[in-house]
Amino acid sequence: MTTITTSPAIKKAPSASPRARALRRFRRNRLAVAGAAVLGAVVLVTLLAPLIAGHPPNTVDLYAIRQGPSGAHWFGTDSSGRDVFARTLYAGRVSLLVGLTAALAAITVGTLLGAVSGLFGGWADHVIMRAADIVMSFPTVVVILVLAGIVGPSMTVLIAAIGLTQWPVAGRVVRGVTLSLRDREYIHAAEAAGANAWWLIRKHIVPAALPPVTVTGTLAVAQAIMLETTASFLGLGVRPPQASWGNMLNEAQNLTLIQTMPWLWIPPGVAIAVTVLAVNFVGDGLRDAVTPAGQGGGR
Amino acid sequence: MAAYVIRRVLANVLVFLLISVGIFVLVRLAPGDPVRMMVDPEQMRGGGAAFIEAKRHELGLDRPIFVQYGHWLSGALHGDLGYSYVGHRPVGAVLGERVGPTLQLMGAALAVALVVSVALGVAAAVRRNTAVDYGATVLGLAAVSVPPFFLGIVGIYVFSLQLGVLPSAGMTTPGGGGLVDQLRHLVLPGLILAFVTAGPFTRYVRGGLVDELGAEYVRTAEAKGASPARVVLRHALRNSLIPLITVVMYQIPQMLAGAVVIEQVFAWPGMGQLAVSSIGQHDYPVIVGFALYVAVLVLVCNLVADVLYAAVDPRVSLR
Amino acid sequence: MKAPHRKAAPPPRERPGNGPLLEIEDLVVDFATDDGAVRAVDGAGYAVMPGETLGVVGESGSGKSVTALSALGLIKPPGRVVSGRVVFDGTDLRTLPPRELRRLRGGRIAMIFQDPMTALNPVMSIGAQLREALRLHRPGMSRAAARKRAAELLTLVGVPGAERRLRQYPHEFSGGMRQRAMIAMAIANDPDLLIADEPTTALDVTVQAQVLDLLRLTRRETGAATVLITHDLGVVAELADRVVVMYAGRVVEHGPVAEIFGAPRHPYTRGLLESLPRLDGDADELTPIPGTPPAPGEAAPGCPFAPRCALARDRCRTERPELAPTGPGRASACHFHHELAEEKTA
Numbered sequence: 001m002t003t004i005t006t007s008p009a010i011k012k013a014p015s016a017s018p019r020a021r022a023l024r025r026f027r028r029n030r031l032a033v034a035g036a037a038v039l040g041a042v043v044l045v046t047l048l049a050p051l052i053a054g055h056p057p058n059t060v061d062l063y064a065i066r067q068g069p070s071g072a073h074w075f076g077t078d079s080s081g082r083d084v085f086a087r088t089l090y091a092g093r094v095s096l097l098v099g100l101t102a103a104l105a106a107i108t109v110g111t112l113l114g115a116v117s118g119l120f121g122g123w124a125d126h127v128i129m130r131a132a133d134i135v136m137s138f139p140t141v142v143v144i145l146v147l148a149g150i151v152g153p154s155m156t157v158l159i160a161a162i163g164l165t166q167w168p169v170a171g172r173v174v175r176g177v178t179l180s181l182r183d184r185e186y187i188h189a190a191e192a193a194g195a196n197a198w199w200l201i202r203k204h205i206v207p208a209a210l211p212p213v214t215v216t217g218t219l220a221v222a223q224a225i226m227l228e229t230t231a232s233f234l235g236l237g238v239r240p241p242q243a244s245w246g247n248m249l250n251e252a253q254n255l256t257l258i259q260t261m262p263w264l265w266i267p268p269g270v271a272i273a274v275t276v277l278a279v280n281f282v283g284d285g286l287r288d289a290v291t292p293a294g295q296g297g298g299r
Numbered sequence: 300m301a302a303y304v305i306r307r308v309l310a311n312v313l314v315f316l317l318i319s320v321g322i323f324v325l326v327r328l329a330p331g332d333p334v335r336m337m338v339d340p341e342q343m344r345g346g347g348a349a350f351i352e353a354k355r356h357e358l359g360l361d362r363p364i365f366v367q368y369g370h371w372l373s374g375a376l377h378g379d380l381g382y383s384y385v386g387h388r389p390v391g392a393v394l395g396e397r398v399g400p401t402l403q404l405m406g407a408a409l410a411v412a413l414v415v416s417v418a419l420g421v422a423a424a425v426r427r428n429t430a431v432d433y434g435a436t437v438l439g440l441a442a443v444s445v446p447p448f449f450l451g452i453v454g455i456y457v458f459s460l461q462l463g464v465l466p467s468a469g470m471t472t473p474g475g476g477g478l479v480d481q482l483r484h485l486v487l488p489g490l491i492l493a494f495v496t497a498g499p500f501t502r503y504v505r506g507g508l509v510d511e512l513g514a515e516y517v518r519t520a521e522a523k524g525a526s527p528a529r530v531v532l533r534h535a536l537r538n539s540l541i542p543l544i545t546v547v548m549y550q551i552p553q554m555l556a557g558a559v560v561i562e563q564v565f566a567w568p569g570m571g572q573l574a575v576s577s578i579g580q581h582d583y584p585v586i587v588g589f590a591l592y593v594a595v596l597v598l599v600c601n602l603v604a605d606v607l608y609a610a611v612d613p614r615v616s617l618r
Numbered sequence: 619m620k621a622p623h624r625k626a627a628p629p630p631r632e633r634p635g636n637g638p639l640l641e642i643e644d645l646v647v648d649f650a651t652d653d654g655a656v657r658a659v660d661g662a663g664y665a666v667m668p669g670e671t672l673g674v675v676g677e678s679g680s681g682k683s684v685t686a687l688s689a690l691g692l693i694k695p696p697g698r699v700v701s702g703r704v705v706f707d708g709t710d711l712r713t714l715p716p717r718e719l720r721r722l723r724g725g726r727i728a729m730i731f732q733d734p735m736t737a738l739n740p741v742m743s744i745g746a747q748l749r750e751a752l753r754l755h756r757p758g759m760s761r762a763a764a765r766k767r768a769a770e771l772l773t774l775v776g777v778p779g780a781e782r783r784l785r786q787y788p789h790e791f792s793g794g795m796r797q798r799a800m801i802a803m804a805i806a807n808d809p810d811l812l813i814a815d816e817p818t819t820a821l822d823v824t825v826q827a828q829v830l831d832l833l834r835l836t837r838r839e840t841g842a843a844t845v846l847i848t849h850d851l852g853v854v855a856e857l858a859d860r861v862v863v864m865y866a867g868r869v870v871e872h873g874p875v876a877e878i879f880g881a882p883r884h885p886y887t888r889g890l891l892e893s894l895p896r897l898d899g900d901a902d903e904l905t906p907i908p909g910t911p912p913a914p915g916e917a918a919p920g921c922p923f924a925p926r927c928a929l930a931r932d933r934c935r936t937e938r939p940e941l942a943p944t945g946p947g948r949a950s951a952c953h954f955h956h957e958l959a960e961e962k963t964a
Contacts, residue, residue, distance in 0.1 A: 515733065521692055523803065525754055
């Protein structure tokens, strides 16, 4: 063929490391930066709850029930005289902890299954990916509902249910990364040198999958907080008297309380919305930062 | 086409069997005597321990676990899901009367969500990086970030309690009725479920359309002299809506999760509310029936998604 | 920055006597990236005479496609035409209102894209896409008439069984058949100018020859001037009357094909020709040009080809050469083009 033979790929413009580029892209995303700031504030405030709250979260004070916001009780008190501000802060610890643990469980399961799927291919791959499809199409809230309904509600059931239903996203991501790595020479070299699957996963797949898994992990935290609060709202998650943002709203389920004591339900509701929104903004920003420009339009 | 559908059906039947095994195991884990779950309470009333043992034998509960599973499954497939502990009625009947209200809520919400999300997604994709686009992004994120039960309480507080313009509970006013009354009851729960659903849809529409607008056939259409509106609506949108069919079918079971919560807030007499109250009352047969129902719904939606996708996209060959 | 409204080009197709049909002047196109704007086209320009075939050659990234796309106003964000003039039949397309521009696109100026797989809409039948091309420019045309004409066009470009083929979708066509359908779409409205962007690159070698034959046929049928963008010098030699050689967003040499290929006056052109496999030689004896083109945006003060040029000296690295005539109807952007001429005669 009579074609021009010298057309190698155009050299990339000089640039910093991928990590630095991603960080720069993230910092340019105002929503993501705002989300990170808000999230940092929420985490800080809940961690410092014992110093800030001013009241213990679970102490009943029958002389101070159903009081509106005041200097002594910033967010008022509930029907048992417990301080709503203190409960909101301590509830945040529970909601964030459950969210984080459950998301971690989900991406751990997802990473392992995804890596196995990508490394071994064939039969294992087929089964795992088909399972991922099915698990993903089941509404998690319903799974929690049925599990909690039969086994009984608890934080463990909650975390297990979220971990078992939210892994497919991370699983697919890690499978993709694994497949793209599998064709690289150094993996062949490692395999030839007798590396086993576990070693490959730890040394090659996990580091390579870390950026995209961080993205899915962040979004999974948002999802897990939503699921925890939803389950607790339905009375199927964190059990009273321990406060979680969800079960605080559970207590505000009759019209009289909604009408006369808005300080009961506004703080936890706003806390959930603000926190989850912040996590989602951060996750979105991370995704756009990690995905090279032009590929960010997709789903 | 027929062969393809049959294959998909068989695959889904296999999955359903696996899920039913899981549910069966849960049933056996559940506290309570299986005999109580399966026998008409009217008969149970008179019988003592001997009667229960006789029934246990009759139901095959003293047979191997595989046989028991077969019995249970074939019963479930024939609509025999046992008896509710609370209402003392067959679970099938109890669930059956709750299906309508849930479908009504979900159907209305789905319709609104589709219209809004396609319009908003197209606007955002066409006017990328403008106020419209950022607005759609923020709304889309808000829809998955603000819990629907909180929205529900806010809605009740504002529109029912403060303004007094919309009802806060139920499907109709007791004793009242009429279409307008029903629609007024539908507004708050329907719109909140629609909002929650439209969030992800909008992101899919926008993302899909942005991808398609970058495709080469779009440039071809422009090179032919097609107007921007025609390029977007006739060419790019058509391509981007094909994957949306799958997304919508997969999202319908997820909507059920939203419906569970919203029915709870608005005392909507649907399946979700039934399931939540059944858990409170430890009404295991109903919970199991609900689980089976959801499993069937999920699998049917998956199946419809596959078949519809194949029917709409000329590239998919049905083999 | 709206320009004053202009009248549409006159509908009757009287060809201007001597003037060029399309003239691109000093075109500058930037592409926005994360690292700032990258200059894809840096002052390129050329003229196309009515009825002639102009070959535009260059490596990928030389700006040859982008330059041609500007003739249809098809540079879209992140791309941006910074400056320059694109004059078609006396009208500056850059100042033309969008509606008028759309009348030209697919009407008097038509385009054939590189990859007919991705350039055709996958979910519209071939017939629907052909009819669309027709009816966009003939609002009065009935569906039936459009269908009939579409079948004729498909037959004309050598797709057998046109009636049946019209109902099929692009994925049911082979690569060559798809490109034929693409060409049918392009000639649907009897254009004056046909821009073919690497029309054979994505095709099998055997099919390439057939499509080239078809392009030759359509040129005869329509009398359209053709801009043939390619990196295949063989295609240019076969089809083109004149050739424009582009490098790093600029035109480095242009002139009649026979003269340029026979006696190149730019080291880059010469390098391209030397890198061709000879009919009598082995593929091993290729002499590719050493090095790679500068990355877009890597601006250097001198000649962009200097780092790869065997003849380069100090002046090349400091002073940018402009296009200068090297004979009747030809020009080269090399400070030392006369040395190439002497070398040849020596």
